[in-house]
Amino acid sequence: MIGVHDLAKQYHVGDHVVHALKGVSMAIAAAEFVTIVGPSGSGKSTFMHILGCLDRPTTGRYLLNGRDVSTLPPDELARVRNETIGFVFQGFNLLARTSALENVELPLLYTRQGVVKASERRERAMRALEAVGLTDRADHHPNQLSGGQQQRVAIARALVTQPSLLLADEPTGNLDSTTSHEVMEIFARLSSVRGLTVVVITHERDIAAYGTRTVDFKDGLIVSDKANDARVPAQVG
Amino acid sequence: MKNFRRHPVVDTAIKALSRNRLQTVLTMLGIAVGVATVLAMMAVGAGAQRSIEQQVRAAGLNQITIRAGNWRPKVTDSDEAVAHQGDARESLRHPLDRLNDDVLPITFHPEDDPMEKHDHPTARQRLGDLEAGLGSAATMTFDDAEALRQLPGVQYVAGGIHENVRVHLDAKRWFTRMHGTDVMMPSIKRAWAFSSGRFFTAREQERGAQVVVLGQVVADKLFGPGATPVGRDVALWNQQFEVIGVVTSATWVVQPAAGDDQFDAVYMPYTTTQRLLNLSKLNDITVTAESSGDISRLSREITKLLRVRHGIGDNEADDFTLITQATKALTTGGLPPSVARAVASNVAELEKVTLEQLAMTMERASRTMTWLLAAVAAVSLLVGGIGIMNITLLSVTERTREIGLRMAVGARGKDVMRQFLFEAVVISAAGGLAGIVVGMIASIGIARLLQWATVVSPWSVALAFGIATAVGVFFGWYPARRASKLDPIVALRRD
Numbered sequence: 001m002i003g004v005h006d007l008a009k010q011y012h013v014g015d016h017v018v019h020a021l022k023g024v025s026m027a028i029a030a031a032e033f034v035t036i037v038g039p040s041g042s043g044k045s046t047f048m049h050i051l052g053c054l055d056r057p058t059t060g061r062y063l064l065n066g067r068d069v070s071t072l073p074p075d076e077l078a079r080v081r082n083e084t085i086g087f088v089f090q091g092f093n094l095l096a097r098t099s100a101l102e103n104v105e106l107p108l109l110y111t112r113q114g115v116v117k118a119s120e121r122r123e124r125a126m127r128a129l130e131a132v133g134l135t136d137r138a139d140h141h142p143n144q145l146s147g148g149q150q151q152r153v154a155i156a157r158a159l160v161t162q163p164s165l166l167l168a169d170e171p172t173g174n175l176d177s178t179t180s181h182e183v184m185e186i187f188a189r190l191s192s193v194r195g196l197t198v199v200v201i202t203h204e205r206d207i208a209a210y211g212t213r214t215v216d217f218k219d220g221l222i223v224s225d226k227a228n229d230a231r232v233p234a235q236v237g
Numbered sequence: 238m239k240n241f242r243r244h245p246v247v248d249t250a251i252k253a254l255s256r257n258r259l260q261t262v263l264t265m266l267g268i269a270v271g272v273a274t275v276l277a278m279m280a281v282g283a284g285a286q287r288s289i290e291q292q293v294r295a296a297g298l299n300q301i302t303i304r305a306g307n308w309r310p311k312v313t314d315s316d317e318a319v320a321h322q323g324d325a326r327e328s329l330r331h332p333l334d335r336l337n338d339d340v341l342p343i344t345f346h347p348e349d350d351p352m353e354k355h356d357h358p359t360a361r362q363r364l365g366d367l368e369a370g371l372g373s374a375a376t377m378t379f380d381d382a383e384a385l386r387q388l389p390g391v392q393y394v395a396g397g398i399h400e401n402v403r404v405h406l407d408a409k410r411w412f413t414r415m416h417g418t419d420v421m422m423p424s425i426k427r428a429w430a431f432s433s434g435r436f437f438t439a440r441e442q443e444r445g446a447q448v449v450v451l452g453q454v455v456a457d458k459l460f461g462p463g464a465t466p467v468g469r470d471v472a473l474w475n476q477q478f479e480v481i482g483v484v485t486s487a488t489w490v491v492q493p494a495a496g497d498d499q500f501d502a503v504y505m506p507y508t509t510t511q512r513l514l515n516l517s518k519l520n521d522i523t524v525t526a527e528s529s530g531d532i533s534r535l536s537r538e539i540t541k542l543l544r545v546r547h548g549i550g551d552n553e554a555d556d557f558t559l560i561t562q563a564t565k566a567l568t569t570g571g572l573p574p575s576v577a578r579a580v581a582s583n584v585a586e587l588e589k590v591t592l593e594q595l596a597m598t599m600e601r602a603s604r605t606m607t608w609l610l611a612a613v614a615a616v617s618l619l620v621g622g623i624g625i626m627n628i629t630l631l632s633v634t635e636r637t638r639e640i641g642l643r644m645a646v647g648a649r650g651k652d653v654m655r656q657f658l659f660e661a662v663v664i665s666a667a668g669g670l671a672g673i674v675v676g677m678i679a680s681i682g683i684a685r686l687l688q689w690a691t692v693v694s695p696w697s698v699a700l701a702f703g704i705a706t707a708v709g710v711f712f713g714w715y716p717a718r719r720a721s722k723l724d725p726i727v728a729l730r731r732d
Binding site: 049052054055074075078079081082083087089093095097098106107109110111115157161 | 244245252256638639641642643644645646647648649650651652725726729
């Protein structure tokens with residue numbers, strides 16, 4: 001599914017160069033549920049951006065479904081993001097004054113075939129909302145939804161184009177622990193039941209434990225990469 | 238429309254614009270002012286153009302009168318005629334010398350002779366068929382008038398018969414001019430107004446009805462000022478005529494006065510005159526040109542046509558005389574006839590020169606006005622455009638996260654650019670529409686207030702709208718491009 005080889009990324013901040021990634025190599029198989037942990041500035045976010053085709057590595061290769069996407073032009077990257085990747089963000093990033101359904105429809109406005117027909121958009125968005133159990137909230141606006149519900153809408157939006165890779169950057173960062181676990185359950189289910197490859201960044205160990213494998217980042221390098229034997233059960237409270 | 242509204246780009250634009258409703262409306266207002274000014278500017282410009290035309294027509298500058306008979310010596314016809322005759326010596330002579338050969342001034346007409354006695358109308362009947370020929374007055378026919386009507390560029394044609402008559406009302410009588418004319422005359426005489434009644438109709442002309450329209454002077458002299466002569470009978474040539482209207486001047490420039498040719502006069506269908514006086518010819522034919530600048534060409538066409546119709550050979554003189562308003566102005570403007578004729582015969586296409594001078598003066602005035610408005614329009618469109626740029630930049634800043642999100646889910650740079658460009662154009666187009674409405678009202682206002690005719694043409698409305706849209710595209714371009722160049726990662730992190 002994913003293969004990265006000696007991935008490096010440098011930023012220029014003023015006069016000095018920041019080495020965000022210093023040569024990262026790893027492979028992620030299809031349907032794997034990987035959690036990435038590490039302190040801030042460890043390069044995990046940069047790694048996630050490159051995985052999500054939002055950014056390109058300075059050096060190194062990134063193979064996504066066997067295709068080298070590290071050198072694609074911006075419009076091609078946009079296409080990959082639209083068709084292959086689903087994003088979930090810490091801050092949900094839902095459009096205000098726009099119904100949950102319309103929020104979920106958003107990626108369907110940018111498909112390679114142009115804007116998907118309204119009726120089909122609606123149908124596909126409803127199916128995605130069904131997958132996160134929110135069909136009864138389809139007409140609600142974000143400000144009428146709880147944080148957990150908002151994040152579930154965001155997950156539905158990430159699913160609507162039926163991507164093979166789901167990336168989440170601190171998806172539980174703005175949620176209380178109960179809803180955090182609910183959301184993580186959804187990711188786990190999507191991975192195990194639907195066979196989606198899921199990569200979640202977090203800095204909470206108990207959240208990281210949901211993954212079948214946890215990768216530790218520090219100073220732009222992977223410091224540990226181990227499989228989790230058993231799932232941590234959902235902790236209530 | 239429902240489908241259009243459902244289009245995501247439109248939907249997003251509406252949502253985005255309603256987010257900063259006040260700013261959006263204010264920006265639209267700026268564009269509206271600009272567009273309204275553009276429209277008013279064009280309306281004033283076009284109106285000035287039209288009023289020039291109207292003034293020119295009211296002045297009769299688009300009129301050609303073809304008088305039966307040729308009272309001018311051939312040599313002064315025009316330089317062209319002289320050249321045509323191929324007489325080298327003749328054309329080499331100084332035009333003022335040539336004048337000495339003249340027998341009669343242009344203005345001469347037997348009917349204008351003050352020494353003539355007008356005792357008996359039929360005694361003056363010199364229009365008879367037997368008198369046809371060069372220098373005579375009976376060469377124009379109704380068929381000539383019909384033939385002239387077919388010439389391209391001709392607006393109206395009216396044949397006329399003119400006599401001096403005595404109009405009787407019981408014991409009172411008034412000596413005046415009688416014009417047997419065509420129903421088209423009020424259209425030709427644009428400066429006419431009917432103080433009561435109407436002109437005769439085509440139907441009345443057809444059957445040669447004994448109806449008469451009095452000039453204001455005649456009406457006042459016979460009936461007294463303020464009286465209503467319409468419906469009363471007057472007598473001409475011992476025949477009863479019903480008064481159907483009283484005509485007076487529509488402008489303060491020309492005041493009806495005893496002895497003038499227009500309002501100290503009576504009008505009747507030329508058919509009536511022909512019937513009662515047993516005539517078959519016309520004294521003259523008045524032709525108006527659709528375009529006043531067309532007089533010279535039309536004059537040549539008329540001459541050509543009439544020469545053919547009258548069977549005049551190449552070396553023979555015309556048996557008619559063309560009079561345009563410009564030559565008339567010269568010959569009746571207090572100039573000695575010889576001087577007037579020197580000018581007339583030496584300035585080619587004289588009437589055109591005069592027209593162009595008049596038009597130029599008026600155009601200069603309207604151009605000043607147009608430039609002034611153009612400056613106002615340019616400034617307000619610039620300010621409006623900057624407003625659009627400002628609000629679009631504001632929108633891009635406010636919605637940076639949204640842009641990042643859209644990019645993350647697959648929007649390309651050009652998708653983002655299209656969205657913001659569309660929003661800018663929506664503002665400017667909506668402002669443009671409002672401006673068109675305001676501009677139209679303003680045009681009417683200007684027309685009322687300044688007595689300046691304004692014309693709003695569909696073309697100018699389309700142009701104004703086009704300009705508004707173009708302003709939106711132009712000033713929306715930079716913010717939209719900036720949005721499209723955003724880095725999605727940076728954009729998503731923005732608060």
